Amino acid sequence: MLLTGAVRASRNRLPSLIANLKKRHIKTSCALQDMEDTHMHTHDAAVIQGDPVVRPPRVLPLVTSRTLQFPNPYRTPAQAWLENMDTVQAEKLGIVDLHPDVFSVMPRCVDASDASTRDGNEILLSPGGIIGPRGPKSYFYMLPKSERIVGLTTALSVKLMQNYLHIVDTLDIPTDDSQFLEDMAEERNWGLSVLFIDDVDIISENMALALDNVPSFNVMPVYGLNVYSMLKHETLVLTMAALERIEDRLLTHLHSFTRTDDVTRSTAPCFP
Amino acid sequence: MGTNLMSILRGMQRLTLHRSPLCAAHTTVLPTTFARESTTGNSTRVYQSSKQQKTSEEDPFGQGAHPRKPYIRRYGYEYTIYRGGPLPRLEDGLPLPIPTYEPKNSWNTKRALFGQNDYIDILGEGSLKPRDLIIKGPLWVRGVPKHWNEYQRLIRKRKFLNSFIKKFTPTQFKGMNKQIKYLYKRLNRKLNP
Numbered sequence: 001m002l003l004t005g006a007v008r009a010s011r012n013r014l015p016s017l018i019a020n021l022k023k024r025h026i027k028t029s030c031a032l033q034d035m036e037d038t039h040m041h042t043h044d045a046a047v048i049q050g051d052p053v054v055r056p057p058r059v060l061p062l063v064t065s066r067t068l069q070f071p072n073p074y075r076t077p078a079q080a081w082l083e084n085m086d087t088v089q090a091e092k093l094g095i096v097d098l099h100p101d102v103f104s105v106m107p108r109c110v111d112a113s114d115a116s117t118r119d120g121n122e123i124l125l126s127p128g129g130i131i132g133p134r135g136p137k138s139y140f141y142m143l144p145k146s147e148r149i150v151g152l153t154t155a156l157s158v159k160l161m162q163n164y165l166h167i168v169d170t171l172d173i174p175t176d177d178s179q180f181l182e183d184m185a186e187e188r189n190w191g192l193s194v195l196f197i198d199d200v201d202i203i204s205e206n207m208a209l210a211l212d213n214v215p216s217f218n219v220m221p222v223y224g225l226n227v228y229s230m231l232k233h234e235t236l237v238l239t240m241a242a243l244e245r246i247e248d249r250l251l252t253h254l255h256s257f258t259r260t261d262d263v264t265r266s267t268a269p270c271f272p
Numbered sequence: 273m274g275t276n277l278m279s280i281l282r283g284m285q286r287l288t289l290h291r292s293p294l295c296a297a298h299t300t301v302l303p304t305t306f307a308r309e310s311t312t313g314n315s316t317r318v319y320q321s322s323k324q325q326k327t328s329e330e331d332p333f334g335q336g337a338h339p340r341k342p343y344i345r346r347y348g349y350e351y352t353i354y355r356g357g358p359l360p361r362l363e364d365g366l367p368l369p370i371p372t373y374e375p376k377n378s379w380n381t382k383r384a385l386f387g388q389n390d391y392i393d394i395l396g397e398g399s400l401k402p403r404d405l406i407i408k409g410p411l412w413v414r415g416v417p418k419h420w421n422e423y424q425r426l427i428r429k430r431k432f433l434n435s436f437i438k439k440f441t442p443t444q445f446k447g448m449n450k451q452i453k454y455l456y457k458r459l460n461r462k463l464n465p
């Protein structure tokens with residue numbers, strides 16, 4: 001929704017818009033300064049050294065604000081840059097607000113419980129003698145949904161806090177060369193392992209071929225995102241659409257009252 | 273009877289004579305070391321006092337003290353193990369039975385994408401849960417929470433396999449029903465199941 005609501009100002013109105021934004025958002029003044037400079041030198045920045053294709057000049061800024069669902073009146077939203085993916089060097093396309101209940105929560109300190117160590121081998125005693133373990137047993141368990149939501153929000157907050165969360169417009173790259181992605185990670189300080197998250201589970205051919213040669217660069221759809229992978233990979237790169245989806249899902253569950261913690265209730269049919 | 277008594281008395285006399293100090297004085301011709309010295313670990317070891325006493329020709333045992341008799345432990349036994357101290361690793365010997373370290377590839381496909389779809393019920397559309405994505409194990413065990421007891425598991429198994437078991441393995445069907453009946457009584461009627 002917010003990509004469609006992006007401010008696409010014409011060139012004549014841009015300086016006045018930037019001045020207005022400067023008055024409203026003091027925090028983003030640095031960002032706006034950068035945008036203003038980019039606007040002044042748009043024609044010079046069209047051809048960047050090492051860029052395989054010559055792009056038409058970009059009209060900036062693309063995104064300067066974003067409306068948040070379920071706004072928290074007591075906390076200011078976190079912010080992150082919106083960057084591009086079609087050049088090795090990062091170009092700032094704008095700045096986006098992130099919901100504070102998702103991207104800046106305080107990590108909890110929870111004592112480890114001994115609940116998981118209580119299960120022993122199931123051996124029954126009968127008057128006739130010892131009967132052995134009975135049949136295949138399932139060791140499946142899941143934490144309550146509320147706790148898993150806390151895990152996701154905490155991991156996202158930690159990534160943002162450590163400057164390892166990056167937001168890009170799309171995952172399309174101009175070549176299918178994996179060296180392009182490696183140079184990009186080197187140039188933008190993404191580290192050795194990167195997890196790309198997109199809204200859909202279809203990826204462009206260039207990106208698929210480039211990612212295939214780098215085992216520590218992986219891609220997942222939003223529904224595949226999880227805490228383990230977030231912590232295993234050094235950097236998390238979200239597309240704008242993925243960001244929208246993640247926030248939407250987490251906030252919906254945070255503000256819902258339905259009791260869906262019961263793991264014993266199967267959604268699949270009982271008889272195959 | 274009389275002969276017996278006499279023989280006992282004679283024996284006692286002999287004992288006393290043998291143990292008397294006078295007799296001992298005549299027969300003490302003790303060498304300083306009368307057992308062979310232990311050069312290798314496999315021979316009999318002679319234990320001597322650790323204090324080294326000063327000896328001379330006039331006072332061969334040092335300051336007039338009686339020499340301590342060396343104590344031989346397990347005389348005649350030959351040790352087959354090495355008793356010389358810390359065991360050296362021989363150059364020609366076998367290497368230690370430790371496997372050579374081979375680092376695992378922590379970025380193969382399985383490890384790189386481990387944990388994927390674990391939060392599909394939160395981040396997905398809501399139609400799927402992680403329990404529905406389990407593809408290993410018997411059908412009636414997949415996704416069953418681990419706190420379920422044997423009775424609950426058997427009921428679920430019977431639900432899944434009722435017609436099949438009844439038709440093809442009737443003995444198994446009978447035994448399963450028997451166990452379910454027994455567990456029902458145990459869980460519902462016993463005071464402390």
